[in-house]
Amino acid sequence: MNFCKLSLIIILLCFFHFDLLFAQKTINGCIRDSENKSPIESVDIYIKNSTTGTISNSEGKFVLNIPKSYIGGVIVISSMGYKKEELRIDSLSDSFEFELKRETIELDDVLLITQRKKITGKEIVEMALQNWNTNFSDSPFLAEAFLRHRERNEVEYKWLIESALSIYDPGIKKNSSEIKINVDETRRSYDNREIDTLLLTRFYLANKGNLSLREIKKIKDGNKLNFSEVTNWNDLEYNNIEYLISGQLNIIRNRFADNSIFGKDIFETHTFTLDTILFDNEKILYKIKISPGKKMIDLKLGNTYNKGFIPIGWLYVYKENYKIKEIEYALLPGSKSQKARSRVIFNSKVMHKINLKFVEYNNKVYPKYFSYQTPKFLNSIFKPDSKGEYNKGIIRDEGKQYYYTKQEILFTEIITDEEKINVALQKNKWNSDIFKSLPYNKTFWDAYNVLMETDKEERMAHDLNQVKNSVISD
Incomplete structure (x- = not known):
């Protein structure tokens, strides 16, 4: 086997290994309340425009495996009572903490709902x-x-x-x-x-x-x-x-x-x-x-x-x-x-x-x-x-x-x-x-x-x- 052939095989193997290495991205995270810093349970973490996702545990922690085809996309972090956040996947480290801000309800919105016909x-x-x-x-x-x-x-x-x-x-x-x-x-x-x-x-x-x-x-x-x-x-x-x-x-x-x-x-x-x-x-x-x-x-x-x-x-x-x-x-x-x-x-x-x-x-x-x-x-x-x-x-x-x-x-x-x-x-x-x-x-x-x-x-x-x-x- 000559040097050129050997070099080509090595290059191909490197590309193959590189492809496997980045076949998916795994992120470990923890979601907390921005005000009291307490963990938030049952937060939805999913890939935007898909149903691939997970939820956080009682410690606010989660792990999400992201397929290769979605690595250039966005993950959504959503929970009742908090503002939804969207993060670019390629900007995330393998392990991170994130704080959700509480969603405030404007007084005008509450009045508008309550003044309408009451519903049981x-x-x-x-x-x-x-x-x-x-x-x-x-x-x-x-x-x-x-x-x-x-x-x-x-x-x-x-x-x-x-x-x-x-x-x-x-x-x-x-x-x-x-x-x-x-x-x-x-x-x-x-x-x-x-x-x-x-x-x-x-x-x-x-x-x-x-x-x-x-x-x-x-x-x-x-x-x-x-x-x-x-x-x-x-x-x-x-x-x-x-x-x-x-x-x-x-x-x-x-x-x-x-x-x-x-x-x-x-x-x-x-x-x-x-x-x-x-x-x-x-x-x-x-x-x-x-x-x-x-x-x-x-x-x-x-x-x-x-x-x-x-x-x-x-x-x-x-x-x-x-x-x-x-x-x-x-x-x-x-x-x-x-x-x-x-x-x-x-x-x-x-x-x-x-x-x-x-x-x-x-x-x-x-x-x-x-x-x-x-x-x-x-x-x-x-x-x-x-x-x-x-x-x-x-x-x-x-x-x-x-x-x-x-x-x-x-x-x-x-x-x-x-x-x-x-x-x-x-x-x-x-x-x-x-x-x-x-x-x-x-x-x-x-x-x-x-x-x-x-x-x-x-x-x-x-x-x-x-x-x-x-x-x-x-």
């Missing part, structure tokens, strides 16, 4: 729901999304799953049962739950209906069944990701589904009161208080008793077009039996907690963020021995008695291109089982947008991984 919270919600079919996308779209599934007590993580999802939505005019979900990749899958085998076995048999309650209470051994079958049943029955996306919990998207929380009796089960008028990016935004109605709410989640709830929360709706921006929603025990159940079994006043954020793109509304939290009973105060007897002399640490599950989905990109959607539909086998771990793909995750953890969450995930690995080595 109920009327605003009625208009938002009437316009939902035209505001939400009525065409099919494909969402790339990041899932973080956590189960923890007050002290530590016991279960952590992080996955990349593909979610196909046929459009608002189609039934939610046509939504498809696929687990593309697994980032983490750590499971160190201490499950009460006796309790769960009894629960499994009760729900299967194979034995009477009297027969179930006689069971003194939690190991007579194939326990992997029992735990798999529990995971799919109560942690299934399809419950979030296709079921009742997706309360806005699936309002026409059977047993919908925001269904035909919405104004019997809820009271909506106009609380405050806000400004969001120079647009008028109604903040509506959600409180209990005359009737209680019943859920249908698997075979669990889920009756007798009352709602509280906040709903944010734009005045201009009645598009829903966000909903913060919780279900509290309302009936006597549900109050007793929540106090004795779960030690929690909030039984279901939902947060939904939406983003507008090409004049249509798409999902941006979805979180769901619920308490979970896996351990009793007294731990049973191998014979199924509870030793009342040994009590679990108070912080380890009660668990709760939190599932978060960040929609990192919305794809509306028909050809790309068809390719994905033909390619994917659409398996929504988040509990089946896939091999770690470093190249994939280096370029994928995720929800940034807080420092505490990162430590807890690290500790869980260490415990998991030490158990395996033992």
Whole structure:
């Protein structure tokens, strides 16, 4: 090989390395209030004229991977009550802090709104729901999304799953049962739950209906069944990701589904009161208080008793077009039996907690963020021995008695291109089982947008991984 050929190869390799090096730009940032310097949570950070983006955590921190094609573009930083900011991507360092200024409301604007015909919270919600079919996308779209599934007590993580999802939505005019979900990749899958085998076995048999309650209470051994079958049943029955996306919990998207929380009796089960008028990016935004109605709410989640709830929360709706921006929603025990159940079994006043954020793109509304939290009973105060007897002399640490599950989905990109959607539909086998771990793909995750953890969450995930690995080595 002569010198010229060798030089050409070296130059080509250098260009190839240079191209890879700048194939994307990763920025780590922190968003703060310009007045009190406190971190701002749930700030939208996205690439202008796209749906690619992320949100900040409770420490105001975020990480955003920017594809090569957008490096010459602009990122938008936006949060309710603050002035929207736009920054050139090529001017940003890999790590930076940014302060948002509060958006002031002029007195003339407030007077102009209040002097017009008064509108009630109920009327605003009625208009938002009437316009939902035209505001939400009525065409099919494909969402790339990041899932973080956590189960923890007050002290530590016991279960952590992080996955990349593909979610196909046929459009608002189609039934939610046509939504498809696929687990593309697994980032983490750590499971160190201490499950009460006796309790769960009894629960499994009760729900299967194979034995009477009297027969179930006689069971003194939690190991007579194939326990992997029992735990798999529990995971799919109560942690299934399809419950979030296709079921009742997706309360806005699936309002026409059977047993919908925001269904035909919405104004019997809820009271909506106009609380405050806000400004969001120079647009008028109604903040509506959600409180209990005359009737209680019943859920249908698997075979669990889920009756007798009352709602509280906040709903944010734009005045201009009645598009829903966000909903913060919780279900509290309302009936006597549900109050007793929540106090004795779960030690929690909030039984279901939902947060939904939406983003507008090409004049249509798409999902941006979805979180769901619920308490979970896996351990009793007294731990049973191998014979199924509870030793009342040994009590679990108070912080380890009660668990709760939190599932978060960040929609990192919305794809509306028909050809790309068809390719994905033909390619994917659409398996929504988040509990089946896939091999770690470093190249994939280096370029994928995720929800940034807080420092505490990162430590807890690290500790869980260490415990998991030490158990395996033992």
